[in-house]
Amino acid sequence: MRILLIEDDPVLGMAVRDQIVADGHGADWVTRLADAEHAVHAAAFDLILLDLMLPDGRGSDFLRKLRSTGDATPVMVLTARDQISDRIAALDAGADDYLVKPFDLFELSARIRAVGRRYAGNPNPLVTLGDIEVDLSARSVRRAGQTVALTAREWALFEAFVQRPHQLMSKPQLEERLYSFDAEVESNTIEVYVARLRKKLGADVIETVRGMGYRLGTPGGGA
Amino acid sequence: MRILLIEDDPVLGMAVRDQIVADGHGADWVTRLADAEHAVHAAAFDLILLDLMLPDGRGSDFLRKLRSTGDATPVMVLTARDQISDRIAALDAGADDYLVKPFDLFELSARIRAVGRRYAGNPNPLVTLGDIEVDLSARSVRRAGQTVALTAREWALFEAFVQRPHQLMSKPQLEERLYSFDAEVESNTIEVYVARLRKKLGADVIETVRGMGYRLGTPGGGA
DNA sequence: GCCAAGCTGACACTCACCTGAACGCAGGGG
DNA sequence: CCCCTGCGTTCAGGTGAGTGTCAGCTTGGC
Numbered sequence: 001m002r003i004l005l006i007e008d009d010p011v012l013g014m015a016v017r018d019q020i021v022a023d024g025h026g027a028d029w030v031t032r033l034a035d036a037e038h039a040v041h042a043a044a045f046d047l048i049l050l051d052l053m054l055p056d057g058r059g060s061d062f063l064r065k066l067r068s069t070g071d072a073t074p075v076m077v078l079t080a081r082d083q084i085s086d087r088i089a090a091l092d093a094g095a096d097d098y099l100v101k102p103f104d105l106f107e108l109s110a111r112i113r114a115v116g117r118r119y120a121g122n123p124n125p126l127v128t129l130g131d132i133e134v135d136l137s138a139r140s141v142r143r144a145g146q147t148v149a150l151t152a153r154e155w156a157l158f159e160a161f162v163q164r165p166h167q168l169m170s171k172p173q174l175e176e177r178l179y180s181f182d183a184e185v186e187s188n189t190i191e192v193y194v195a196r197l198r199k200k201l202g203a204d205v206i207e208t209v210r211g212m213g214y215r216l217g218t219p220g221g222g223a
Numbered sequence: 224m225r226i227l228l229i230e231d232d233p234v235l236g237m238a239v240r241d242q243i244v245a246d247g248h249g250a251d252w253v254t255r256l257a258d259a260e261h262a263v264h265a266a267a268f269d270l271i272l273l274d275l276m277l278p279d280g281r282g283s284d285f286l287r288k289l290r291s292t293g294d295a296t297p298v299m300v301l302t303a304r305d306q307i308s309d310r311i312a313a314l315d316a317g318a319d320d321y322l323v324k325p326f327d328l329f330e331l332s333a334r335i336r337a338v339g340r341r342y343a344g345n346p347n348p349l350v351t352l353g354d355i356e357v358d359l360s361a362r363s364v365r366r367a368g369q370t371v372a373l374t375a376r377e378w379a380l381f382e383a384f385v386q387r388p389h390q391l392m393s394k395p396q397l398e399e400r401l402y403s404f405d406a407e408v409e410s411n412t413i414e415v416y417v418a419r420l421r422k423k424l425g426a427d428v429i430e431t432v433r434g435m436g437y438r439l440g441t442p443g444g445g446a
Numbered sequence: 447g448c449c450a451a452g453c454t455g456a457c458a459c460t461c462a463c464c465t466g467a468a469c470g471c472a473g474g475g476g
Numbered sequence: 477c478c479c480c481t482g483c484g485t486t487c488a489g490g491t492g493a494g495t496g497t498c499a500g501c502t503t504g505g506c
Binding site: 414415433434 | 462
Binding site for chain 3: 188191192194195198199208210211
């Protein structure tokens with residue numbers, strides 16, 4: 001999916017863009033409405049993430065203008081918690097969904113997938129790894145047909161691997177993913193959670209690459 | 224599908240009716256609540272499109288009256304942007320969905336198809352969960368053959384789960400669903416209603432996934 | 447054999463969740 | 477008009493699952 005992100009806050013913008021890319025989508029990031037209008041004229045997007053407060057205007061005006069041209073691209077609005085009236089205005093102007101700041105990046109991923117599903121018509125995308133089935137949108141994992149219950153952290157870690165099937169991931173990378181930036185973890189948390197995942201899903205779900213990190217394994221003995 | 228359109232604006236009404244017909248459904252168009260009441264007594268509809276501002280009364284009153292007679296016909300409310308309180312009233316009165324004016328006729332078609340799918344012409348749209356039977360169109364739940372009475376909120380919450388059987392739903396998602404887009408609820412309402420549902424329907428109807436949300440339990444059909 | 451890197455079982459602490467109870471409010475009947 | 481009932485919502489106390497940390501053990505490289 002090709003996603004246009006309209007957000008002027010540099011920190012949030014970068015975080016969201018990284019998440020989008022990490023989810024395997026293409027991301028165009030602009031910080032002003034003028035650039036956004038240029039972008040939507042230049043290319044077709046599958047989804048637009050729209051901040052409401054921007055330096056050169058209000059997002060809802062942009063949205064209304066977009067809709068008036070007949071453009072039906074799904075638009076997800078990013079709002080602060082106290083901008084209730086603006087949010088309603090955005091929905092009435094034709095937004096399809098909204099997210100309240102500060103939002104969870106996981107929730108963002110889930111919503112983006114939901115949009116993709118709605119407009120692509122296909123049901124839930126299943127990822128298969130040997131006898132393991134992963135439903136990313138439902139956050140459920142089955143092994144040999146049996147549903148395996150994962151905790152929040154376990155799922156977060158596992159999702160990181162599933163989303164980048166062949167990529168090697170270092171422990172600092174994974175820590176960053178699990179704990180954003182602020183939290184400081186000075187222990188072997190990742191090792192512990194890798195162990196817990198292996199216990200629940202089989203020893204070969206995650207492969208250790210000594211001195212470098214981990215990557216998704218090849219359960220079922222396929223290769 | 225047979226659809227009743229209650230809308231006094233001639234331009235919008237005609238457009239919507241034409242769209243309905245173009246989609247291959249049957250359309251009855253009335254402009255006043257009196258006519259609407261007459262229509263629902265005379266024939267059974269698969270869907271009612273209901274404007275809230277009508278010359279001879281408020282749509283939400285019509286809806287409440289309809290529900291009080293036990294009529295469970297799906298109702299989609301058509302609202303203008305500044306009728307926020309009315310919109311909430313309508314949802315509380317038992318609306319299944321709503322569309323904000325001005326809306327895309329394309330979206331209208333999509334929503335109608337969604338309703339059609341949800342209540343797909345099977346004579347018995349029964350969902351079975353262990354010893355629990357759910358009739359979405361009749362808004363009734365039976366447990367071990369015994370009908371269980373759910374309140375409006377309880378049903379709204381339960382329906383959210385039943386409609387997406389395997390989907391994990393976060394508390395913010397569920398709050399959205401129950402309270403539309405306006406209310407800022409900072410409390411444990413969802414927890415309370417989950418507890419009440421469990422009390423009425425059994426502890427395992429809804430499964431808690433700590434830190435992530437809830438999903439439908441698997442009293443008999445998980446695996 | 448030695449060292450570094452990774453594995454794992456155990457454990458205390460926290461907080462997300464559960465739950466009973468109380469309050470406000472609206473609707474209906476007396 | 478007022479009381480009564482039922483629903484929705486809030487609150488506070490208690491609890492356990494989830495989490496991070498650590499110590500001791502295993503594995504792999506040289």
